[in-house]
Amino acid sequence: MSKVLLVHAKGGPPLGHVLLRAAAKAEVHLLALSALPPAVADAARGLCASVQTPTEAQRADLVSLIVARAGAVGADAVLTFSEYAVVAVAEACEALGLAGAGGAARLARDKRLMRRTWREHGLPQPSFRPVATEGDLHEAARELPFPLLLKAAWSAGSTAHQIIRTPHEVTTAWRRSRDVMAESAQLGFAELHVESADADFVVEQIVTGTASAWFEESGWGDYVSVEGVVADGTFHPVCVSGRMPTVEPFTERAGITPALLPPDAQDRVVRLARASVDALGLRNCGIHTEIKLGAGGEMWLIETAARFGGAMTVPQIEEVFGLDLVGMLVEHLLGREVAWPAQALTPAQARGAAGSLVVLAVNGQGKAWADRRVWDFPVVAAQVPLSRGSTLSVVAESSLADGTPVPVYDPAAGANTMAALCLLSATDARTVLRDFAALVDALPRVLPAVRPEEVSV
Known part of the structure; x- marks a missing residue:
């Protein structure tokens, strides 16, 4: 039987989902660079032929560690679904002579290199400047029109994003972003291979998006993502996912499969995604490309990742389109x-719809809850009415335990302050949007209040 080395780290699709599908195709050996989620730890040991957790000393040279482990288990393939391990796994595959994302993986990870490559190919994107020091940021602020968005070049999940509206906010934004990157590293949400990656930033112009010019109904966010794969250098788009509006600054609240774009609009979105992927020169990997939608059909590339979309994007695609992307x-x-899809699948080909909601302590308008609440999924399931035919579940490995206070939302920390991840299955995407809106409105009302002795948690 063929053998696969799966490199696990924070982020990506739920590990339980990945392991079940990978184990159905090959003997799986797990290299755990992050602690296994308690909800799937036992199942992981049962599904995997081996589970290794390296020491800190072994992790010092991550590529050598992966290469050595692959050799020890006789791996025929090495892969990861985590943003933070993409570069290390790509380099290990190159060293082993195995199929992987290739040397271009860094271009799909470092936002500075990504944007520079797209600029060289004349692709539409916000104006930007790479930033390494506070001085660089001040200089960029003199050159680019406000408002600006400061991003960590190697971050994910909107971590360390800061909106800068005036020159007076530059210093505060710089210091806060640096602090958040340090905090994220302590939580395990940081690049694992590239040294000093937490010091690399990019600042870009905030372009004005609009959903109303692209969607027939209200409730959609002004950007979408094209999900797909690169196989032997050829991009195969699978589908387009939609979003609810982000929470300031640009934290994702919910992803929905499929996006209800008209056919001609979806075709234009997919063409831009293909151009972005082709420009990067990736070889063999999942693809997740985010695109901002503007008035008059204008579009801007946000980013392309050399891995599948995170949260529940992959399980949603399997439920709606019947494709096991992991397998x-x-x-x-x-x-x-x-047999990859010949072209991106459309809403007309979908079997219902599915969406994932990140539970944050903000209401539908993005305002903080009036008081602290305790996460309790059974209460949510029992008290929040959903549409006929809709079902709601919680992704245990990506959620706090019931009874845990919901973190106060921190705009700079993004998804680091999430309380839970919920999956909704419904008859169509419009119903997902409607049910998610009702759920967001109901959460601060139905969740139990934090007791006085828990307020400091």
Whole structure:
């Protein structure tokens, strides 16, 4: 039986989902760079032929660690679904002579290199400047029109994003972003291979998006993502996912499969995604490309990742379109024939719809809850009415335990302050939007209040 080395780290699709599907295609050996979620730890040991947790000393040279472990288990393929391990795994695959994202993986990870490459290819994106020091940020603020968005070049999940509206906010934004990156590293949400990655930033102009010019109904956010895969250098788009509006500054609240774009609009979005992926020169990996939607059909590239979308994007695609992307990618990396979709699948081909909601302590208008609440999914399931045919579940490995106070939302920390991840299945995408709006409004009302002795948590 073929053998696969799966490198696990924070982020990406739920580990339980990944392991079940990978283990159905090959013997799986798990290299755990992050602690296994308690909800799936026992299942992981049962599904995997081996589970290794390296020491800090072994992690010092991550590529050598991966190469050595792959050799020890006789791996025929090495892969990861975590943003933070993409570069290390790509370099290890190069050293091993195995199929992988290739040397271009850094271009799909470092936002500075990504934007520079797109600029060289004349692709639409916000004006930007790389930033390494506070002085660089002040200089960029003199050159670019406000408002600006400061991003950590190697971050994910909107971590360390700061909106800068005036020159007077530059110093505060710089210091806060640096602090958040340090805090994120302590939580395990940081690049694992590139040294000093937490010091690299990019600042860009905030372009004005609009959803109303692209969607027939209200409630959609002004950006979408194209999900797909690169196989032997050829991009295969799978579908387009929609979003609810972000929470300031740009923290994602919910992803919905499929996005209800008209056919011509979806075709234009997919063409831009293809151009962005082709420009980067990736070889074999999942793809997640985010695109901002503007008035008059204008679009801007936000970013392309050399991995599948995070949260529940992959399980949503399997539920709605019947495609096991994890299993398909494993088979491709093992050299087996895989029938990728001939073109991006459309809402007309969907079997219902599915969405994932990040629970944050903000209401539908993005304002903080009036008081602290305790996460309790059974209460939510019992008290929040959903549409006929809709079902709601909680992703245990990505959620706080019931009875835990919901963190206060920190705009700079983004998804680091989430309380839970919920999955909704419904008859169509409009219903997902409607049910999520009702859920967001109901949470601060139905969740139990924090007791006085828990307020400091």
